[in-house]
Amino acid sequence: MSTPLLRVSDLRTYFISFRGQRVVKAVDGVSFTLEQGETLGLVGESGCGKTTTCHSIFRVLPPAGQIIGGSIELEGEDLLTKSPGEMRGIRGRDIAMILQDPMASLDPLFTISDQVSEPAYFHRGLRRRALKERVTELLHAVRIPSPAIRMREYPHQMSGGMRQRIVGAIALAGGPKLIVADEPTTNLDVTIQLQYLNLLRDLQKETGVALIFVTHNLGIVAKMCDKVAVMYAGKIVEQGSVREIYNSPEHPYTEALLKSIPRLGDKAPLYVIPGQPPDLASLPPGCAFYPRCPHVMERCIAEEPEDVSFANGHPAKCWLPFSSRTSDLVSGEPDLQQDKARPSR
Amino acid sequence: MADYLLEARELKKYFPVTSGLLGRMKGWVKAVDDVSFGIGHGETLGLVGESGCGKTTTAKLVLAQEEATAGSIQFQGREINTLHGKDLMEYRKSVQVVFQDPYSSLSPRLRVGEIIAEPLEIHTRLSRQAIRARVGEVLELVGLQPDAARLFPHEFSGGQRQRIAIARALATSAQLVVLDEPVSALDVSIRAHILSLLEDLQRALGVSYLFIGHDLAAVAHISHRIAVMYLGKIVEMAESLELCNNPMHPYTQALFAASLPSHPDDKKEEIVLMGEVPSALNPPSGCRFHPRCPQAMPHCSGEEPVLKETAPNHWVACYLY
Amino acid sequence: MATIPAVSIANIARVAGALRQRAKLLQGAPLLAVFILTVLVVAAIFADLLAPHHPEIPVKGAKILAPPFWMEGGSASTPLGTDYQGRDVLSRIIFGTRVSLIVGITGTLVAGSIGAILGITAGYLGKWFDQVIMRVTDAWMAMPALIFAIFLAAMLGPSMWNIVIALGVVYWTNYARLIRGEVLSLREREFVKLAEVAGASKLRIMVRHILPNVMSTIMVLASLTVGVVIIAEAALSFLGLGVPPPQPAWGLMLAEARATLIVGKWWLTVFPGLCIVLVVLASQLFGDWLRVRMDPQLRNR
Numbered sequence: 025m026s027t028p029l030l031r032v033s034d035l036r037t038y039f040i041s042f043r044g045q046r047v048v049k050a051v052d053g054v055s056f057t058l059e060q061g062e063t064l065g066l067v068g069e070s071g072c073g074k075t076t077t078c079h080s081i082f083r084v085l086p087p088a089g090q091i092i093g094g095s096i097e098l099e100g101e102d103l104l105t106k107s108p109g110e111m112r113g114i115r116g117r118d119i120a121m122i123l124q125d126p127m128a129s130l131d132p133l134f135t136i137s138d139q140v141s142e143p144a145y146f147h148r149g150l151r152r153r154a155l156k157e158r159v160t161e162l163l164h165a166v167r168i169p170s171p172a173i174r175m176r177e178y179p180h181q182m183s184g185g186m187r188q189r190i191v192g193a194i195a196l197a198g199g200p201k202l203i204v205a206d207e208p209t210t211n212l213d214v215t216i217q218l219q220y221l222n223l224l225r226d227l228q229k230e231t232g233v234a235l236i237f238v239t240h241n242l243g244i245v246a247k248m249c250d251k252v253a254v255m256y257a258g259k260i261v262e263q264g265s266v267r268e269i270y271n272s273p274e275h276p277y278t279e280a281l282l283k284s285i286p287r288l289g290d291k292a293p294l295y296v297i298p299g300q301p302p303d304l305a306s307l308p309p310g311c312a313f314y315p316r317c318p319h320v321m322e323r324c325i326a327e328e329p330e331d332v333s334f335a336n337g338h339p340a341k342c343w344l345p346f347s348s349r350t351s352d353l354v355s356g357e358p359d360l361q362q363d364k365a366r367p368s369r
Numbered sequence: 370m371a372d373y374l375l376e377a378r379e380l381k382k383y384f385p386v387t388s389g390l391l392g393r394m395k396g397w398v399k400a401v402d403d404v405s406f407g408i409g410h411g412e413t414l415g416l417v418g419e420s421g422c423g424k425t426t427t428a429k430l431v432l433a434q435e436e437a438t439a440g441s442i443q444f445q446g447r448e449i450n451t452l453h454g455k456d457l458m459e460y461r462k463s464v465q466v467v468f469q470d471p472y473s474s475l476s477p478r479l480r481v482g483e484i485i486a487e488p489l490e491i492h493t494r495l496s497r498q499a500i501r502a503r504v505g506e507v508l509e510l511v512g513l514q515p516d517a518a519r520l521f522p523h524e525f526s527g528g529q530r531q532r533i534a535i536a537r538a539l540a541t542s543a544q545l546v547v548l549d550e551p552v553s554a555l556d557v558s559i560r561a562h563i564l565s566l567l568e569d570l571q572r573a574l575g576v577s578y579l580f581i582g583h584d585l586a587a588v589a590h591i592s593h594r595i596a597v598m599y600l601g602k603i604v605e606m607a608e609s610l611e612l613c614n615n616p617m618h619p620y621t622q623a624l625f626a627a628s629l630p631s632h633p634d635d636k637k638e639e640i641v642l643m644g645e646v647p648s649a650l651n652p653p654s655g656c657r658f659h660p661r662c663p664q665a666m667p668h669c670s671g672e673e674p675v676l677k678e679t680a681p682n683h684w685v686a687c688y689l690y
Numbered sequence: 691m692a693t694i695p696a697v698s699i700a701n702i703a704r705v706a707g708a709l710r711q712r713a714k715l716l717q718g719a720p721l722l723a724v725f726i727l728t729v730l731v732v733a734a735i736f737a738d739l740l741a742p743h744h745p746e747i748p749v750k751g752a753k754i755l756a757p758p759f760w761m762e763g764g765s766a767s768t769p770l771g772t773d774y775q776g777r778d779v780l781s782r783i784i785f786g787t788r789v790s791l792i793v794g795i796t797g798t799l800v801a802g803s804i805g806a807i808l809g810i811t812a813g814y815l816g817k818w819f820d821q822v823i824m825r826v827t828d829a830w831m832a833m834p835a836l837i838f839a840i841f842l843a844a845m846l847g848p849s850m851w852n853i854v855i856a857l858g859v860v861y862w863t864n865y866a867r868l869i870r871g872e873v874l875s876l877r878e879r880e881f882v883k884l885a886e887v888a889g890a891s892k893l894r895i896m897v898r899h900i901l902p903n904v905m906s907t908i909m910v911l912a913s914l915t916v917g918v919v920i921i922a923e924a925a926l927s928f929l930g931l932g933v934p935p936p937q938p939a940w941g942l943m944l945a946e947a948r949a950t951l952i953v954g955k956w957w958l959t960v961f962p963g964l965c966i967v968l969v970v971l972a973s974q975l976f977g978d979w980l981r982v983r984m985d986p987q988l989r990n991r
């Protein structure tokens with residue numbers, strides 16, 4: 025096996041404030057790998073740690089955020105050992121990011137051409153005509169009509185969908201191997217979102233770039249991703265190929281998420297996950313999901329689950345994952361009889 | 370037509386656009402252009418469309434926040450546009466709203482109890498105790514503890530704040546609640562909570578909803594009927610299931626195609642629309658969708674198509690039918 | 691019978707809890723400023739108990755005495771010396787806190803009220819209300835504050851309440867400006883729209899929704915204004931337009947002592963002047979801290 029493009033091992037990022045009195049374990053032992061040209065979906069709700077994971081990879085955390093442990097290997101080299109100068113050379117060149125709000129990502133005072141050319145200028149050393157050609161090429165690639173005219177315009181003169189495509193062009197300008205897209209289509213209209221996702225997929229086919237999609241929208245995951253990692257309270261509770269996750273989710277949280285999403289044309293009542301997402305500063309000792317889990321056992325309250333793998337595939341952090349349950353989750357009722365009868369693992 | 374709670378007929382709202390110091394008229398933004406629909410008792414009408422389609426302006430017209438340029442809105446048979454004074458207050462008592470952003474729609478310096486009590490204080494002459502009792506009642510109705518009334522909004526999560534907003538909307542036993550993207554700003558797992566809650570409340574209280582959203586799946590789930598809007602016009606209107614099974618207008622079909630699959634193997638027919646939504650200041654001639662329509666025909670740019678009942682209770686404005 | 695102590699213990703516990711909550715609010719406050727302001731308030735309230743002598747009656751058997759009291763010419767019973775009438779300086783200063791405090795606080799209240807009402811009305815009602823009020827504010831601000839105050843005070847005549855009115859009427863403009871700006875942005879927030887849709891009257895919205903949300907700005911401005919008003923009062927007293935004698939006021943003490951400065955009786959001007967400086971400084975420091983404190987708190991929420 026060749027070296028994976030990105031290997032994150034046991035990453036821990038904590039936010040420490042009030043002189044050490046308050047520790048938020050935003051990312052607590054996250055591990056995953058990504059091969060060249062693959063698309064990973066990092067799925068979870070607000071506060072689960074997916075954005076912090078990405079900020080850790082780029083090492084753009086706010087002062088309170090500290091990477092306590094683990095490693096982030098890009099093509100075998102640990103990014104956590106790099107100096108700030110080295111990181112600056114890597115950001116924009118080998119790894120790039122697309123954020124949610126295109127208006128906030130673009131500088132209102134500079135032309136499109138200035139902004140798109142910046143990574144090519146700094147990281148690839150292009151100048152003058154070569155630079156201009158590269159910008160035109162990039163604008164073509166992201167399907168901006170009449171690039172020669174648009175280049176000289178300013179962000180406020182464009183629509184939301186177009187701005188987000190410009191952001192994509194900027195991300196591509198340095199020729200990166202990995203692009204992290206953090207909720208890139210949340211602010212876009214539905215039909216524009218489809219255009220944009222198709223564009224990203226085509227760009228991936230053309231350039232072979234790997235993608236990490238950070239989102240809470242399972243539809244995007246179903247459409248775009250090869251593999252999925254589901255995050256909850258700072259940990260990856262389940263990861264596997266996209267089909268494995270959709271066809272046989274192991275972790276109760278994944279199951280519940282899939283069941284709580286409305287489907288077109290289906291009027292059946294939605295499954296409602298009880299309770300609230302946890303407070304990351306004061307997590308319970310056992311499994312972070314136990315207060316909301318329909319299959320909770322005594323063991324879940326006391327011990328934090330480790331990864332459990334099965335014959336058919338993918339690991340999940342649960343003491344009672346789906347494969348070991350014989351009951352069905354259709355009604356969402358907790359099956360306490362079943363739990364009591366089970367021998368503990 | 371059946372006996373509607375609220376009926377809009379040929380509703381138009383044009384905003385004047387002026388330019389220059391002297392405010393010369395440059396044109397009109399036809400935000401809502403000849404829109405007609407009805408909402409029955411205990412029914413949910415879903416309004417779906419993308420930015421610029423006019424659904425927010427329609428909501429404002431229904432809430433009497435804006436005055437219609439033309440057309441009429443009748444609530445229980447009475448024309449809204451001509452209401453003022455006590456009659457207008459009666460209307461406001463019966464028609465309430467829940468906004469999209471739970472973080473800015475609740476007054477930050479008031480306690481939850483005071484926020485919910487406000488419509489009661491404005492519209493009824495109930496004693497302080499009676500109001501407090503009613504506040505406790507609606508809080509329980511939305512699944513919160515009555516003693517939440519003492520707390521401030523910032524002590525609650527997004528989903529809980531939306532419940533508070535819903536409680537407030539129901540405090541005066543409103544008959545129609547306009548829900549303007551009520552779950553778009555919430556986490557995925559919380560959306561199911563709120564949608565279920567809204568459905569339960571409708572069953573229990575018989576309240577009607579005007580549900581505005583852009584997530585087709587959520588709108589289809591909660592609505593009995595759906596109206597699809599594009600650039601100020603309704604292009605298709607039908608019962609929810611009928612629309613999902615048989616979308617007729619090309620724009621509706623594109624919307625369905627664009628709502629993402631629910632499973633990786635769910636291969637949908639891909640309809641990718643070209644271009645962007647045109648500006649409402651200068652809409653295309655004839656059928657407003659024709660420049661982007663994959664099935665456009667030459668005469669689509671001529672005269673505008675009208676809504677026709679092409680299948681039982683299924684209305685489409687398109688020359689294909 | 692046993693229930694009575696139980697109830698009162700519960701009450702005390704509740705009050706203690708509330709106090710602890712309030713105390714937490716002051717976390718990080720500039721200690722010196724808080725200390726000075728506390729001393730000011732305590733001195734004003736308990737002046738009768740704290741002052742060693744009556745402020746208006748000459749100390750028996752004393753002539754002009756100089757501090758420090760351990761040196762020749764001084765006396766321990768009048769540690770800060772006496773003025774040319776033999777009245778104890780320390781006692782006069784302590785009693786003078788009353789005037790400063792009352793005028794400072796009520797003057798600020800008057801200014802704040804006028805400014806807040808005008809600012810909120812202009813910001814929320816908009817249109818011609820806004821235009822008229824803002825033009826009046828502009829014109830008002832064009833007049834130099836202190837001179838205007840002097841003019842008004844001279845017209846109204848010397849009395850504590852006239853001073854309060856004069857100062858309030860002069861210093862409201864800052865409030866109006868600032869608050870109107872905030873109201874302009876608050877007006878577009880969703881919770882205001884919610885209240886409008888519910889049918890709330892404009893007055894109700896202004897009082898229940900807009901006012902509480904500008905309170906923090908008002909408080910910050912108020913704490914800064916207190917210092918300004920105290921200085922203005924001192925200036926008025928100095929010019930003889932302030933609180934009429936023999937009631938002690940720091941500005942008045944300065945005025946009375948002006949002639950004696952040449953003769954070397956430094957303690958008659960230094961101590962009252964020092965008090966004015968300290969109180970104004972404390973009020974500014976506190977106001978600054980309050981402003982910073984209010985802001986991130988809003989962001990957290």
